[in-house]
Amino acid sequence: MPDLLTVSGLTLAYPGGTRALDGVDLRLGEGEFLSLVGPSGCGKSTLLRIIAGLLAPTSGTLSWGRRPGRGGIGFVFQEPTLMPWARVAANVRLPLDLAGVPQAEADARVAEQLARVGLFEFESAFPRELSGGMRMRVALARALVTKPALLLLDEPFAALDEITRFKLNDDLLALWRAEGFTAVFVTHSVFESVYLSSRVAIMSARPGRVVADIPIPLAHPRTAALRTQADYGALCRDVSAALARAMGQEAA
Amino acid sequence: MVAGRIARALVPLALGAAVLGFWEWAVRAWEVPPFVLPPPSSIATALASDWRILADSTWLTLTITLQAFCLAVVSGVALAMLFAQSRLLAAALYPYAVVLQVTPIVAIAPLVIIWVGYERVNLALLILAWVVAFFPILSNTTLGLAAVDPNLRDLFRLYGASRWQVVWRLQFPSALPYILAGMKVSGGLALIGAVVAEFVAGSGTASGLAWRIIESGNRLNIPRLFAALFLLAALGVMIFALLSWVQKRLLGRWHESEVGRP
Ligand SMILES: Nc1ncnc2c1ncn2[C@@H]1O[C@H](COP(=O)(O)OP(=O)(O)O)[C@@H](O)[C@H]1O
Ligand SMILES: [Mg+2]
Numbered sequence: 001m002p003d004l005l006t007v008s009g010l011t012l013a014y015p016g017g018t019r020a021l022d023g024v025d026l027r028l029g030e031g032e033f034l035s036l037v038g039p040s041g042c043g044k045s046t047l048l049r050i051i052a053g054l055l056a057p058t059s060g061t062l063s064w065g066r067r068p069g070r071g072g073i074g075f076v077f078q079e080p081t082l083m084p085w086a087r088v089a090a091n092v093r094l095p096l097d098l099a100g101v102p103q104a105e106a107d108a109r110v111a112e113q114l115a116r117v118g119l120f121e122f123e124s125a126f127p128r129e130l131s132g133g134m135r136m137r138v139a140l141a142r143a144l145v146t147k148p149a150l151l152l153l154d155e156p157f158a159a160l161d162e163i164t165r166f167k168l169n170d171d172l173l174a175l176w177r178a179e180g181f182t183a184v185f186v187t188h189s190v191f192e193s194v195y196l197s198s199r200v201a202i203m204s205a206r207p208g209r210v211v212a213d214i215p216i217p218l219a220h221p222r223t224a225a226l227r228t229q230a231d232y233g234a235l236c237r238d239v240s241a242a243l244a245r246a247m248g249q250e251a252a
Numbered sequence: 253m254v255a256g257r258i259a260r261a262l263v264p265l266a267l268g269a270a271v272l273g274f275w276e277w278a279v280r281a282w283e284v285p286p287f288v289l290p291p292p293s294s295i296a297t298a299l300a301s302d303w304r305i306l307a308d309s310t311w312l313t314l315t316i317t318l319q320a321f322c323l324a325v326v327s328g329v330a331l332a333m334l335f336a337q338s339r340l341l342a343a344a345l346y347p348y349a350v351v352l353q354v355t356p357i358v359a360i361a362p363l364v365i366i367w368v369g370y371e372r373v374n375l376a377l378l379i380l381a382w383v384v385a386f387f388p389i390l391s392n393t394t395l396g397l398a399a400v401d402p403n404l405r406d407l408f409r410l411y412g413a414s415r416w417q418v419v420w421r422l423q424f425p426s427a428l429p430y431i432l433a434g435m436k437v438s439g440g441l442a443l444i445g446a447v448v449a450e451f452v453a454g455s456g457t458a459s460g461l462a463w464r465i466i467e468s469g470n471r472l473n474i475p476r477l478f479a480a481l482f483l484l485a486a487l488g489v490m491i492f493a494l495l496s497w498v499q500k501r502l503l504g505r506w507h508e509s510e511v512g513r514p
Contacts, residue, residue, distance in 0.1 A: 054406050070412045081403040085425045085506045097421075098411045126506045146411075 001029035003065045004150065004182050005051065010060035011207075012046055020046040022207035023060070030065065030149075033176055033183045035193035037239065038203030039247050044186045047208070048075075048152045051184065066149065071095055074143030074151040074181075078158055080135035082127040082142075089114070089123040092142045099146075113141045116175065133164035140172070144179065151176075153185045157192070166224070169195060173222060190239045194232060195222060200239050204246045212242040290475040295482065298475035306464065306476075310483050313446055313460035316374060317487070320381030321442040325435060327382075328389025336397040336423060337415075353387040357445055361452035373458045377449045384445030385438040392434030396427025429507050432499040439491040447484065461487075 010024040020043040028034055036044050049055040051062065052073055082091045089110050090097075096106040114120050117137040127135055136156060143151055153172075157165040173196060176183055187193050193200045194216055202212040216235055218226065226232050272292045278284070279291040286294060299306065331349075335342035361380050368376040400423055408418050450462035461484050468477035 049406070052406075052410055054409060073410065075407065075410055077403045079403065081401060081407060083404065083422075083425065085428070094407075094421075095411045098408065098413045098417055128506065 001031065004028050004030045004032075005065065006063045007047075007051070008061055008063075010047070010050065010062070011058045012043070012050065012055070013058050019207040021050075021057075021209070023209050024203075026201060026210050028182060028184065031180055031182055033173075033185065033196055033198045035185045035187055035197040035200045036203060037187060037190060037193050037200055037243055038208060039205045039243075040188070042203045042206050043208030044203060045154050047203075048154050048184065048186060051150075052152055068149045071099055071146030072149050074146065074148040076136075076139050076143050076151070076153040076156045078155045080127065080132075080139040082135060082138055084127055087124050087126055088119065088130070088138050091127065091138055092145050094142060095146045109145055110141075113145045116144075116178075117141045117171065131164075132160055133168060136160065136168060137171070140175070144175065144181070147179070148181055151181045151183045153183065155186050155188065158188060165192070170223070172196065173220075177220060190236055190243060191227075194218075194235045194239055195226065202239070202242045202246050211246045214239055214242060287472045287474045290478060294475045295478040298473075299479040299482070302476050302479065306461075306479060306483060309459055309461045309464045309480070310487065312374070312458075313443075313450075313462070313484070314487055316377050316381055316446045316460065317443045317491070320378050320385050320445060321435075321439055321491075323378075323382045324385035324389050324438050324442060325431075328386050328434070328438075329393050329431060332390050332393035332397060332427075333419060333423070335394060337419075342394075349387065349390055352383060357384050357448050358452055361449050365449075365453050370453075373453050376453065377446055377458060377460070380449035381442045381445035384448075385442035388434040388437040388441065389431065392430045392437075393427050396430030397423050399430070400426045429503055432495075432502060436492065436495045436499065439495050440488060443484075443488050443491060 005028040007024055007026040007028075010021055010026075011019070012021040013019045024043075024047060036047065038044055046055065050057050052075055083094070086094075089107075092110045092113060093106050096109060101109075111120070111123070114123055117140055119134060119137050119141065122130065122134065127138065130138065139156070157168050160168065169192060172183075185193070185196060197216050200214045200216060201210045202214070203209065204211045214235070218232060218235070276291045276293060279286075279289055290298075331345070335346065357380055360383070361376075364379055365373060365376040368379065404422060404426075405418070408422055413421070446460065447462040450458045450460050451466065454463075454466065461480050464480040465477055465484075468474065468480060
């Protein structure tokens with residue numbers, strides 16, 4: 001698997017002195033689904049923002065295998081972050097509008113993407129008329145409408161109830177398998193990270209570093225039955241133990 | 253639902269009718285002289301018989317108010333957006349906007365009228381009404397522009413939005429509910445500004461509703477004074493109702509302040 005991105009020696013100090021990241025090394029293969037797990041405040045969001053190009057690192061490098069162009073990176077935040085004044089279709093069309101894609105082509109792509117996240121008949125609803133899970137689907141559709149090579153997700157399902165979260169996990173996995181993007185998924189949940197990922201990277205408490213890297217060789221398609229399987233349980237235990245060590249290191 | 257809505261519209265009307273009825277009765281029963289408090293019937297008569305004069309004055313006051321209001325909206329929104337582009341400019345100019353706001357309008361009115369000249373007194377009224385109406389738009393728009401969701405801003409950056417796209421597709425719609433709230437305040441203030449300025453201009457140079465009030469007072473034509481007062485209040489209510497309607501239309505289904513209201 002060729003590398004999409006290699007992060008080396010990444011350090012970030014915020015103005016005011018908070019060192020959020022200190023020497024992050026991480027490689028990301030093309031088509032991988034990588035989860036980032038770590039204690040709150042360890043710099044996961046900061047790392048995603050640096051990868052997205054929204055924040056410049058204090059030192060260290062990002063080297064891209066194939067640098068994603070405009071629209072080549074999708075971002076999903078913990079909040080759906082929709083424009084409340086725009087209907088669902090207009091929200092999803094935003095990245096295409098900003099890039100000046102012709103109206104007819106943009107509309108066709110929006111319709112297709114909305115169908116993929118199961119929201120076709122809601123295209124003319126306003127965000128506040130949708131449930132939390134549906135709003136998150138709109139955010140997913142918006143992030144995927146440009147066919148990005150890389151999708152960054154920052155605890156996207158943390159605020160949802162468990163039933164909705166499980167459903168969205170399955171839908172995200174199906175989208176990943178169908179569309180072939182590379183995903184970096186930040187989560188608090190060990191179970192969620194193992195269920196979704198091909199690899200889980202563990203970060204230490206602030207200033208964050210990647211301290212463990214655990215491959216998840218579970219077969220696809222993954223379904224609800226996996227959640228009770230022994231190998232899934234064993235991997236969850238491994239990740240939990242690595243996370244506990246990562247947090248213990250900081251306390252020592 | 254419908255019955256409730258009709259009742260809600262009828263109750264204030266019924267109350268108004270009752271008050272007018274009592275007023276009419278009380279003035280006659282206690283023989284209050286008409287130059288102290290005329291009965292509603294003679295106010296209505298004055299409204300009808302002096303209609304030409306009063307209508308001209310109403311029209312003048314309305315035009316000045318609306319012009320000042322429109323100027324205030326355009327200049328207030330534009331300046332706030334300019335401030336949002338440059339922090340230095342904002343820091344340099346905002347204090348002066350505040351000075352303009354906190355200085356009582358009656359205190360600067362004579363100066364403005366002298367500068368502009370008595371022969372162009374309507375322009376002076378326009379400027380003064382604008383000064384009063386301008387600040388709520390500026391401060392509300394500034395507030396609205398600062399309330400842009402930072403994640404949405406990042407998203408626009410991620411997709412390489414131009415500065416212009418950020419202004420029109422993100423900042424302006426984010427600030428719109430704030431701008432509309434500011435417009436409601438500003439609409440009322442524009443009317444107040446136009447009236448106060450005319451009071452200061454005084455003796456016959458301007459001939460809006462305020463002048464009719466002064467004139468009627470001097471001549472002890474109290475029914476006409478009340479008629480002018482009534483028209484002034486009606487203007488104020490009309491402006492407020494119009495702006496509420498615009499607010500409802502523009503925010504419609506997307507904003508909390510308008511969803512789920514009757
Ligand atoms: N804009 C900022 N300015 C200063 N400090 C920040 C800023 N954003 C985050 N931090 C700090 O950097 C650390 C890492 O933040 P973050 O990346 O959000 O962590 P995580 O997403 O893992 O919870 C935290 O201690 C946080 O308080
Ligand atoms: Mg975070």
